[in-house]
């Protein structure tokens with residue numbers, strides 16, 4: 001079973017307009033609402049691919065209830081814990097000439113709430129994976145992901161960490177099975193520009209020196225680069241297609257990577273599935289369906 005934790009789920013309000021004018025009233029051409037948050041997106045794709053998954057995390061208010069309803073309608077097992085005050089975020093994703101996002105802060109999660117999550121994590125067993133992705137709850141300790149990944153490492157449960165800044169930095173020493181920064185996030189973490197593959201590979205190796213096992217760097221339309229735990233470098237280009245909406249492409253890549261890895265425990269195959277899942281999502285309005293991912297995997 002692949003468990004995902006979404007500390008800060010969202011309703012993604014995706015609006016389309018030909019041009020965004022800041023400081024003016026803009027009229028949308030189309031609008032849709034999807035459940036979001038990185039872990040939820042990962043579980044959504046895993047469910048599409050037939051890989052057993054369960055959503056963990058926190059929800060609050062009417063938006064939290066709606067997030068839960070939408071994922072349960074989709075048949076995804078969901079154990080979001082209720083937070084009594086505030087409401088889960090509504091993240092606005094604007095598709096105009098460029099993509100713009102307004103991501104909310106989300107409700108505060110107290111130590112008592114976290115205790116309940118720790119209790120849930122007792123249920124995980126060897127053979128399971130845990131995915132920690134997205135922003136932490138308002139005011140969370142930078143060690144949050146590292147604390148969880150560390151405990152899981154002791155229990156032999158591989159963790160995936162898809163986060164930024166201190167949350168990611170604090171998790172590296174817990175030996176996560178996989179970290180997936182995009183190129184820009186890796187540059188932010190290392191505090192320098194990484195202009196080409198050579199520099200990206202060097203950056204990935206530095207994360208491995210700090211403890212990460214596999215480092216997957218996603219590069220948008222330019223594909224992705226993986227330095228696996230044996231030190232081998234895999235570099236794949238993304239398939240060509242018409243980009244529709246990249247929200248959730250990185251999450252789809254994480255899900256595809258895990259689904260591909262579980263087939264034969266082969267990192268090249270995992271990367272291929274990851275890229276195809278990411279691109280299939282980039283070529284669709286919401287998250288990709290199984291058939292679209294499989295078409296790209298077969299090279300169509």
Ligand SMILES: Nc1ncnc2c1ncn2[C@@H]1O[C@H](COP(=O)(O)OP(=O)(O)O)[C@@H](O)[C@H]1O
Pocket residue numbers: 182183218219220221222223224238239240241243246248249250251253274275276277278279282
């Ligand atoms: N414009 C695009 N064309 C084709 N594939 C894309 C495009 N944008 C993203 N992808 C796919 O999704 C993956 C993850 O995208 P990326 O934008 O790097 O992640 P994130 O959303 O985490 O920033 C890429 O490695 C690629 O496979």
Ligand SMILES: O=P(O)(O)OC[C@H]1O[C@](O)(COP(=O)(O)O)[C@@H](O)[C@@H]1O
Pocket residue numbers: 008010012035036037038039041091103104133134135136246247248249250251
């Ligand atoms: O927790 P964060 O970092 O604010 O990100 C949340 C957002 O990320 C998403 O999971 C999509 O992520 P990406 O666009 O980065 O792939 C949205 O569903 C959600 O609105």
